[in-house]
Amino acid sequence: MVVLPPAGTWVLLLLSSGFLLLFQFHGVGGVLNAEGKALLLFKWSITEDVEGTLSNWNASDQDPCLWNGVTCRGGSVVSLSVPKKKLLGILPPDLGNLSSLRHINLRNNRLQGGLPAGLLTGTRGLQSLVLSGNYISGPLPAEIGNLSYLQNLDVSHNSINSLVPPSLLECRRLRSLDLSSNNFTGPLPPAFGNSFVQLDKLNLSSNGFTGPIPAGIGNLSSLQGTLDLSHNNFSGAIPASLGELPDKVYIDLTYNNLSGPIPQNGALVNRGPTAFIGNPGLCGPPLPGPCSAGEGAAPPSFPYLPTDNSTPGVQVGNVDEVRTRRNLSTGQVIAIVVGDVAGIGLIALVFLYCYWRATSSAGKEDGGNSDKGQKGRKECLCFRKDESEVLSENVEQLDLIALDRQVNFDLDELLKASAFVLGKSGIGIVYKVVLEDGLTLAVRRLGEGGSQRFKEFQTEVEAIGKVRHPNIACLKAYYWSIDEKLLIYEYIPNGNLSTAIHGKAGMASFSPLPWHVRLKIMKGIARGMAYLHEFSPKKYVHGDLKPNNILLGANMEPFVADFGLGRLANIAVGTPTPHSNRMGTEKPSSQSSDVALSPILTSGLCYQAPESLKTLKPSQKWDVYSYGVILLEIITGRSPMILLSTSEMDLVRWVQVCIEEKKPLSEVLDPYLVRESDNEDEIIGALKIALACVQTNPERRPSMRHVLDTLDRVTATG
Numbered sequence: 001m002v003v004l005p006p007a008g009t010w011v012l013l014l015l016s017s018g019f020l021l022l023f024q025f026h027g028v029g030g031v032l033n034a035e036g037k038a039l040l041l042f043k044w045s046i047t048e049d050v051e052g053t054l055s056n057w058n059a060s061d062q063d064p065c066l067w068n069g070v071t072c073r074g075g076s077v078v079s080l081s082v083p084k085k086k087l088l089g090i091l092p093p094d095l096g097n098l099s100s101l102r103h104i105n106l107r108n109n110r111l112q113g114g115l116p117a118g119l120l121t122g123t124r125g126l127q128s129l130v131l132s133g134n135y136i137s138g139p140l141p142a143e144i145g146n147l148s149y150l151q152n153l154d155v156s157h158n159s160i161n162s163l164v165p166p167s168l169l170e171c172r173r174l175r176s177l178d179l180s181s182n183n184f185t186g187p188l189p190p191a192f193g194n195s196f197v198q199l200d201k202l203n204l205s206s207n208g209f210t211g212p213i214p215a216g217i218g219n220l221s222s223l224q225g226t227l228d229l230s231h232n233n234f235s236g237a238i239p240a241s242l243g244e245l246p247d248k249v250y251i252d253l254t255y256n257n258l259s260g261p262i263p264q265n266g267a268l269v270n271r272g273p274t275a276f277i278g279n280p281g282l283c284g285p286p287l288p289g290p291c292s293a294g295e296g297a298a299p300p301s302f303p304y305l306p307t308d309n310s311t312p313g314v315q316v317g318n319v320d321e322v323r324t325r326r327n328l329s330t331g332q333v334i335a336i337v338v339g340d341v342a343g344i345g346l347i348a349l350v351f352l353y354c355y356w357r358a359t360s361s362a363g364k365e366d367g368g369n370s371d372k373g374q375k376g377r378k379e380c381l382c383f384r385k386d387e388s389e390v391l392s393e394n395v396e397q398l399d400l401i402a403l404d405r406q407v408n409f410d411l412d413e414l415l416k417a418s419a420f421v422l423g424k425s426g427i428g429i430v431y432k433v434v435l436e437d438g439l440t441l442a443v444r445r446l447g448e449g450g451s452q453r454f455k456e457f458q459t460e461v462e463a464i465g466k467v468r469h470p471n472i473a474c475l476k477a478y479y480w481s482i483d484e485k486l487l488i489y490e491y492i493p494n495g496n497l498s499t500a501i502h503g504k505a506g507m508a509s510f511s512p513l514p515w516h517v518r519l520k521i522m523k524g525i526a527r528g529m530a531y532l533h534e535f536s537p538k539k540y541v542h543g544d545l546k547p548n549n550i551l552l553g554a555n556m557e558p559f560v561a562d563f564g565l566g567r568l569a570n571i572a573v574g575t576p577t578p579h580s581n582r583m584g585t586e587k588p589s590s591q592s593s594d595v596a597l598s599p600i601l602t603s604g605l606c607y608q609a610p611e612s613l614k615t616l617k618p619s620q621k622w623d624v625y626s627y628g629v630i631l632l633e634i635i636t637g638r639s640p641m642i643l644l645s646t647s648e649m650d651l652v653r654w655v656q657v658c659i660e661e662k663k664p665l666s667e668v669l670d671p672y673l674v675r676e677s678d679n680e681d682e683i684i685g686a687l688k689i690a691l692a693c694v695q696t697n698p699e700r701r702p703s704m705r706h707v708l709d710t711l712d713r714v715t716a717t718g
Helices: 007-026 034-044 093-097 117-122 142-146 166-170 215-219 240-244 319-326 330-366 370-379 387-393 411-416 454-465 497-502 515-534 565-573 599-603 620-636 651-660 677-693 704-714
Strands: 046-048 070-073 076-081 088-090 103-105 110-112 128-130 152-154 176-178 201-203 208-211 226-228 233-236 250-252 257-261 281-283 418-425 428-434 440-445 475-480 485-490 550-552 558-560 641-643 648-650
Touching: 034 046, 034 076, 034 093, 093 117, 117 142, 142 166, 215 240, 454 475, 454 565, 497 550, 497 620, 515 550, 515 558, 515 620, 515 677, 515 704, 620 651, 620 677, 620 704, 641 651, 648 651, 651 677, 677 704
Parallel strands: 076 103, 088 110, 103 128, 128 152, 152 176, 176 201, 201 226, 208 233, 226 250, 233 257, 257 281
Antiparallel strands: 046 088, 070 076, 418 428, 428 440, 440 485, 475 485, 550 558, 641 648
């Protein structure tokens, strides 16, 4: 028999157990302080912490000062620093409750969603906000102006899409501002630059800024390094005030819509043309194109002789008086004549000495043999051929030749480094090379032969080395000898797009890419290809665009690789190979039961346009077709050759058949994307672009620039 306690006892038991449950559930009721609670809300907003970085953030602690990434001073949280930990989640506004917070560093994670205004409202003492390399979207909140003590703002390499809020100008203590590689649009506030008297770093590159460059940027007297305004849509004239920047500042204005003469004053003087390329409307030095009469020449920066139309208040004599003042005195004329005579005499002496040395050395060596005498004269400094001509005729071995200023290693370091094979193809082996200082590179070995074509190779490889774009793999250096030819690239760590879409045999696990990452990849490839087609030094055609040579960076940003490689391989081995770099590729594993791979994939023909059957010479429209197939592959998750129950069908035709038969969208899409119903409009928009790219008639395909513009319009958050 069970004995029940009295009714009053039941009430006490219920109350005590309720309090216990509340205490256990919250875990923070009377133990963890308010700042710890705010940080726990951040932890709970993280849906994936693969490295267990936040594992010691426990509700049972009294305060969070011993938690990973948390720094306290005087018992208050002053710093939250958890960079490069692959944290997947969102930023909660509750971090704004950390009123003593001075530093936030969450760069290179996988944070999504918007930048909450609440975070910027509560942390008014914040000095450093670093969120670069995430997937943050939406606007930059106007509340950023509340951070009057902010010195470092870095939100680069995200997907922020808004105007720059005028309130940012209230952050007058800023020393470093990096908004690069986002989707910022519109003009900069007119007063931009006037407020940031302490700014020493400014990077606004790779956005969609429009309108004129504010003249106030020329007032940033503390700037150092590079003022990077490249890869935007800035228009109008270059403000002459930019010349007032410190001489040590490199001004990068490449790939905008700037026009008119380049001002010739201060920091803008003696800049090479590379600072201004990609602006067809610019003219005058240092660009080769002169300004037309209507545009006029840029004003000189040096004093000039006044004329009758000079500044009022300055008295100028008549023309004869001016001409008299410009006449040379008799002494000056004599000095010039004497100098000319002396110079001619010196040249004659050098010539005679050189001739005497050549003939005398030849006489000593062979008793006056005429053939060797001729050889001696040729070896004399006066008659020696240009060094590059000699090398191109008889190349045996050269040192490593850098194409990037940041290359600070030599051939010995490269050859002594640890090397791992990344892949093999018809155009050599690719190695992952790790130098002693930890620098990682990708080295492609082209093989032997072709010793007589160095000059041709040099011209081609150095042109490729000048191509610089955030979505193109950078060729950093090369090496040429009869026995060895190497191309040294930056190392891209996340493999290629084919593996990211389909996985790879032997992979321990495979996680399909979410839509926002796929969209980021689509746009990045389009940006890189639009640059190659329209703005690169030679307006390149890739000719072999496919997922295997789309490499993915640490934040899944795409890099177009291997452009121009076929041409270099032809020169290096000395025998012609197909222009399109048709090489063996690894077969990606299928993710669907009705999809299999055709042997044709090993030659990459599935990505080549129908006109490739008639000509081996690719065109830009050929690249557009290849890009369209890649888009279909990203959207459907299927390989470019599909095995049906009784036949094979290429991916382009399969999608067209699905549309003709009015199959539901869910049967066309990658099954993983079917669950992302909120993005259906964007997915359909991208599918339409892909179908436009793969039209049979090349003339009906859009340009890559038009593809990129359309992709930006139909997808608001990519």
